[in-house]
Each structure stands twice: as C-alpha cells, then as structure tokens.
Amino acid sequence: MNYEEALVAVSALAPRGWRLGLDRMFRFLELAQIEPSVKFIHITGTNGKGSVTATVQSILIEQGHRAGAFFSPFVHDPMERIQIGRRYLAPDSFARLATRLLAIGEESGEEITEFEMKTAIGLAAWEEAGCDWVALEVGLGGRFDATNVINGEVSVITSIGLDHTAILGNTLEEIAFEKSGIIKPGKPVVIGAIPAEARAIIENVASQLNAPLWRLGQEVTWTVQEEGYRVRTPQAEFLAGWPKLAGPHQVGNMAVAIAACDAAGAIVSPECVSKGVESVRLPGRMERRKVGTTTFILDGAHNQDAAAMLALTLSNSADKIPVVAGMLAGHDPVAFFEPLKALISELHLVPIDFHRAVPPHVLAEQITELGLPVTVHQSVKSGLLSAQRSGSDVLVTGSFYLVGEAGNQLTHLESRNQ
Secondary structure, eight states: OOHHHHHHHHHTTGGGOOOOOSHHHHHHHHHTTOOOOSEEEEEEOSSSHHHHHHHHHHHHHHTTOOEEEEOSSOSSOGGGGEEETTEEOOHHHHHHHHHHHHHHHHHHTSOOOHHHHHHHHHHHHHHHHTOSEEEEEOSSSSTTOGGGGSOOSEEEEOOOOSOSHHHHOSSHHHHHHHHGGGOOTTOOEEEOSOOHHHHHHHHHHHHHTTOOEEEBTTTBEEEEETTEEEEEOSSOEEEEEOOSSOSTHHHHHHHHHHHHHHHTTOOSOGGGHHHHHHTOOOTTSSEEEEETTEEEEEOOOOSHHHHHHHHHHTTTOSSOEEEEEOOBTTSOHHHHHTTTGGGEEEEEEOOOSSTTBOOHHHHHHHTGGGOOOEEEOSSHHHHHHHHHTTSSOEEEESOHHHHHHHHHHHHHHHHHHO
16 A cells, blocks of 8 residues: 555544453554564653653653654644654555554454554554654553553653543543553653542552652652753752743643653763753644734643643733634533633634544534634634634634644645745
C-alpha cells in the first residue's frame, strides 16, 4: 500500500472501537515479532499528558538521546502520533509497516483495533530507527491500554479528573486505580497535582509494588528566579528556564517532565535541561493562527478540568470572545462549558468528522440550561467564518479532532488571503 491507502486501511479499524485489554495486544506483538528494546517513560493522566510527553521527549533529545514519542490523538497530521527525534514518522515508513502489520493482524483473527495497530506501528518504528528512549503517552486509562504492554523505566500520572467515566469509573478513586495500572514493580512513579482521594489510591498501588513515588509539591518542587524556574527532585536541582507551552498549569507539567527524566536516569547533561524545556513544540495547546486580522486560538481542551485551566489562561483578556466548539460523546458538555461561560460572547457549534462526534444541534440542546448565545452550523468552515466576523480573537475548542479540522480550514483561508 502507499501512504494514503495505508491511512485508509488503518482508519477502517476505527469502528471496532476501544476494547481495553492486553492479551490480544501481547499475542499480536508476538506474531509480528516486535520485541521492543527501547527504554520507555510511560505517561498517563486526565489532562496534561500530551504536554508532559512532549516536554519529556524534548528534554531527552537535548540530552543527546535518539528519542521517540507517541501522542494520542494527533491534531493536524496523522504522523504526529509517532515521532522519531523532532520529525514525524515518514509516510513511506508508515505505509510499509502498516502493510505488514495489517496483514498479520487479519491473519491472526484477533480483530485488532485502530489504536492497537497504531501502537504496534510505533513500537516497530522506534525499534527500527534505533531509538534508545521513547516518551509514550497512554491512549485511554492505563491498566488495560494497548501501550501498557511495555515495561517502562518510569511511570507518570499527570492528573486525575472525571472524564471517560463510562469506561474508567464514576469516581476519582476508580479512575486513579485504572491509571495506576501503568505502575511497574520497583520502578519510579512521578505524579502531578492530584486530589487527595485519588492520590491515596496511587500511593497504595505504588507501595504494594515497591515503586518509589515522587509527588509534585512534595518530593518534586519548583521555584522561580530571575533566570527562570528551578526544579528540585530527590536527586538533583535543575535550571528549567521558561516553559515554551502557554498557561499557568504548564509549570507543573514541566516540573513533572523533568522529574520523570531524572528518575529514569536519562539526564546526562543537566545544563541542557532548560534547552529541552524551551524547545518543546505541541500543536493544539493554546496554538495561535493568524488569518487576516483575526487570531484564532486552537486548544483541544475537552473536559471540565481542562476547560477551567483554559479559562484561567485566557482570563487576562478583558473582553469576551467568540468560541467555535464541538465535542465527542463521553464528555459532559455542561461541565465543560460552565468554566468558559464568562468568556463566551457567542458560541458557534459545529460538526466534527469523527464517529463519536455529538451532532451540533444535539450539543445545543444539552447545554440549554447555561443560557449561552448559541448558533448551530452545518460545517466547521461556516462556524469559523461566522466567528471571524466579530473582529476579535476566536477560540476553537472542545476536541482535538475539531482543532485538527479547524486548522486545515484555516490553512485554506490563509492561502485564499495571500
């Protein structure tokens, strides 16, 4: 298959949905003869896992390691998911690996899911490229996620919040237990700012597995000085500089990422940590795109905690702004829009080209109680153009899938304006 054919073939597995469990994935990797020798820093969390994954990889690269990364989901380019160094997996490599692994998957009769296939392609690609480290982001949960077939050097839990409750549980404790499933016996665990009831579950799992625990605010701390942030771990102190990613929450994410690299024993040049922090790139997180005189802010926040942090990040703006939004099933729309309500001048709900997308008219009905000024659109382009007429900045949020679609539309609008 060529690249386009391979993308279509892998995407055709999507209707199989999320089927959490590891037995099928282990059997598939055995049939495909994929035995990773790479060292992994395994990262989960309700929010912040993408930011921490990107920061970990950037630090590893500046340490001189050949470092890969895995992100879930992608935003603008399908190859964002699987990275080697600062490059996305080459399309021809994806096509070649997908052709081989799809054939093995079908012959096995296991009905491998889309996410399992993409995880396997990543594992094969990093091995083939000779990566020595990989920052590996979990897809969903942790305990039964397809990425949990690896034996990470360090496990990271960035945050715990109520999201994907139909799959992971209805309480913070249940969700914490699922995410704690990536903790490995005797291997360090680094955790971010986590509610006490969820933290107690993680601490119990870590204790049972004799896994050293580094907690943000306790074993891991940070201070700000004239030259930038300094991060302290139980082993060392690092000048971190200034986070590249926007938002007050990114300081904690940065500290967690540095601690994870330190706990893994991957920092060989402490003086290069700040360069890693300041070289992070990550699409769809407070990403700004200029089209004509309008600045579009693209942010993939999709649950209550992420929305609250997004609202805090944008709170310095005195004026309300128009918002273009869409959501996928499995998230609470009222809880999501409530923290953003004070910032919204007009809300443009648009469809998302994804099988779990909530139709915009249904989403409008679900949030009626919030009393927001809602307009329902039949396309992403229509919503963007309507919001642009306000003459102010425009926020696009609610789903990474929407952010990706909006980014593509904005590229077309940019070319038309040139």
